[in-house]
Amino acid sequence: METAPTNSNIPAKLDENQNSIGLKLVTPVDSSGVGAGNEIGYYDLLYRGMGANILYTDYATKQCVYLSSQVSSTHQDETDLSWIPSVDGGIEPFLSGDKLYMRVIGMPGDSDGSGTPGKIMEMNLDGSERRDLFTLQSGETFTQNAIASNGTYFFCLINRVQAGDAIWNKSLIKIDAKTGQSETIYDFDLPVYIVGAFDDILVLKTIEIPSLEELFNSETSSQTIASQVHTLYTFAINTSSLQQVKKWKQIELSGACQDNTFCYLNFEDLSVYRLDISTGDTQKVCDGFPACDPEHTNLLGFFDSHLQFEVMDLSNIQPDGSGVERYQYAVDLDKGEIIAQTLFIQESEDTMPSVYHIMAETEDYFLVHYATTTKVVESIVSDGTIGTEQISLAKNALIKKSDYWSNINNIIPISDENL
Structure with a gap:
C-alpha cells in the first residue's frame, strides 16, 4: 500500500x-x-x-x-x-x-x-x-x-x-x-x-415457490417465502451431468458458496456449518450465532475466510417503519468464532446504519464504502445540451483486514477531488 x-x-x-x-x-x-x-x-x-x-x-x-x-x-x-x-x-x-x-x-x-x-x-x-x-x-x-x-x-x-x-x-x-x-x-x-x-464444476441453485397465489397474498406471503425450497446442484462442464447436492427450506438455513465450499447458518440449532461440495462431507464450524428470524437474516458474502451476515430485529417496528434494529456479524471460518461488527455508517437520518461495505480486497487490505456524498456535475442531456445534475458519490477507503475484523477504524480515505 x-x-x-x-x-x-x-x-x-x-x-x-x-x-x-x-x-x-x-x-x-x-x-x-x-x-x-x-x-x-x-x-x-x-x-x-x-x-x-x-x-x-x-x-x-x-x-x-x-x-x-x-x-x-x-x-x-x-x-x-x-x-x-x-x-x-x-x-x-x-x-x-x-x-x-x-x-x-x-x-x-x-x-x-x-x-x-x-x-x-x-x-x-x-x-x-x-x-x-x-x-x-x-x-x-x-x-x-x-x-x-x-x-x-x-x-x-x-x-x-x-x-x-x-x-x-x-x-x-x-x-x-x-x-x-x-x-x-x-x-x-x-x-x-x-x-x-x-x-470443471458450476454450482447451481434453484428456488421453488410453493404457490404464487399465496405469495402475492399479504396474509400468506410471509409463510410462503419461508417455505421456499432451495436445491443446490453441481453441473460438470465436461460431461454435462447435473447432480443434486443439498435441499432445504428457506426457514431452515441460509448459505453461500465459495469455491468448492457451501457455508450455511442452520436456524434450527443456531450453528454454522461447512459443506465440501466435492466430497459431500459436512463439518460444524461453530455454535451459537444469535437467535434470529430467518426471513430477516441476510448473508453479505465471503471475504478473507469470513462469512458476513446481518440480522434485522423488527420487534419494535413502528407504523412509520422506524424502530428497526440492524446487527451485523462475521463468522471466522478458520478460528470458528463469531464476531460482532461495529464499524457502521448511516447514510441519512431516514436509513438504518450498516457496516462498512467491502467493495474489493487485496492480500492485506479491504476497499470499503464508509460514507456517501453528493456533488453537482455537468451532464449532456437527451437534446444534446449541457445541464447540471446532483449525483451521489461513494466515499471509499482502504483498511487493513486485521483492523476491519477487530473493529478498529484506521481507514485510509480515497481522494475523489479529481472527479
Whole structure:
C-alpha cells in the first residue's frame, strides 16, 4: 500500500497469470451496483446524463479518477476512454486476466427487433482498445449476474424466448474469450442460477415457490417465502451431468458458496456449518450465532475466510417503519468464532446504519464504502445540451483486514477531488 505513485494513475497491465484451467466466478453472484477490483486498483461506474463513466481507484496513489488520460475532457463523449454512451438495463464491470469487461444488460424489445441487445465489452485495463466481444441475439437476455471463467471461455446463463412464446428457457452458453463466438452447452428445464464454480464444476441453485397465489397474498406471503425450497446442484462442464447436492427450506438455513465450499447458518440449532461440495462431507464450524428470524437474516458474502451476515430485529417496528434494529456479524471460518461488527455508517437520518461495505480486497487490505456524498456535475442531456445534475458519490477507503475484523477504524480515505 506504500508503493510510490507511477507516471499515471491508469494501469496498463496487471502482471499476474489468471489463465488457470479451473473455473472461478469473475463476478459476484449478485453484482448489482458493484464494481470490480484486483491487487492494484478498483473499477466502478458513475452514471450521469445519457451514459456512464468508468472510474478507477488507484491503491498506490489513494485517488479515484476517470479512466481517461484526457485531463481537460468533459468525459461525456466517445472520444473519452472512460465514457460508455448507452446504459440501458445497467452495466456490470468485471475483470479476467489482464482485461477489463463491461456487461451491458440491455433492454429486451418486442418481436419486431426493438430494444437494445445486451452485450459484453472488452478493453485493456486503461480503457483502450475497446471492442464488443459478444452480443446477444433477438429473443435473448442475460438471466442473472454470475459469470464463470477458466481463462479461455466465459460461462453464463441466458434467457431465450421464441416469437409468440411466453415461456423463457435458460441456456448455459460458453463464450470464447478471444473470438467472442458462443456455443450452447446445455438447456435447462429448471430455473437455475450460478452460485459458484471450481475445477470443471458450476454450482447451481434453484428456488421453488410453493404457490404464487399465496405469495402475492399479504396474509400468506410471509409463510410462503419461508417455505421456499432451495436445491443446490453441481453441473460438470465436461460431461454435462447435473447432480443434486443439498435441499432445504428457506426457514431452515441460509448459505453461500465459495469455491468448492457451501457455508450455511442452520436456524434450527443456531450453528454454522461447512459443506465440501466435492466430497459431500459436512463439518460444524461453530455454535451459537444469535437467535434470529430467518426471513430477516441476510448473508453479505465471503471475504478473507469470513462469512458476513446481518440480522434485522423488527420487534419494535413502528407504523412509520422506524424502530428497526440492524446487527451485523462475521463468522471466522478458520478460528470458528463469531464476531460482532461495529464499524457502521448511516447514510441519512431516514436509513438504518450498516457496516462498512467491502467493495474489493487485496492480500492485506479491504476497499470499503464508509460514507456517501453528493456533488453537482455537468451532464449532456437527451437534446444534446449541457445541464447540471446532483449525483451521489461513494466515499471509499482502504483498511487493513486485521483492523476491519477487530473493529478498529484506521481507514485510509480515497481522494475523489479529481472527479
